[in-house]
Amino acid sequence: NNLAGLSQYKPAFEKAFSLFKGSVSGESGQKKKRVILFLTDGKPSDIKKDSIFRTIRDKNVELNNSVIILTYGFGNVNQTILEDIAKQDTEKYGIPADISVGDITVSWHSS
DSSP: OEETTEEOHHHHHHHHHHHHHTTOOSOTTOOOOEEEEEEEEEOOOOSOHHHHHHHHHHHHHHTTTOEEEEEEEEEEOOHHHHHHHHHTOGGGGTOOOOOTTSOOOOOOOOO
């Protein structure tokens, strides 16, 4: 979500999670993993970085922590925040993790 050169991460994650929520399978009892491929060419312009992580935590809990986030940065990006998003390290930003519905799956690879 890039408006006038801004990279607003929170609205992008809200939209991605809402697409998953709108396409939940009717097959009960099956644990399905969902993946967000998050690509950005800029540092987050969101005023409050914790709101990005609150959105990730809350929206993933609604989907039983079934979403894996893969991040890719091009150009002038903040590598640390992309790593934290991929690891879903919400606690680092003051947002306690919620594993009441299941463990958070992390797939992290550094180059």
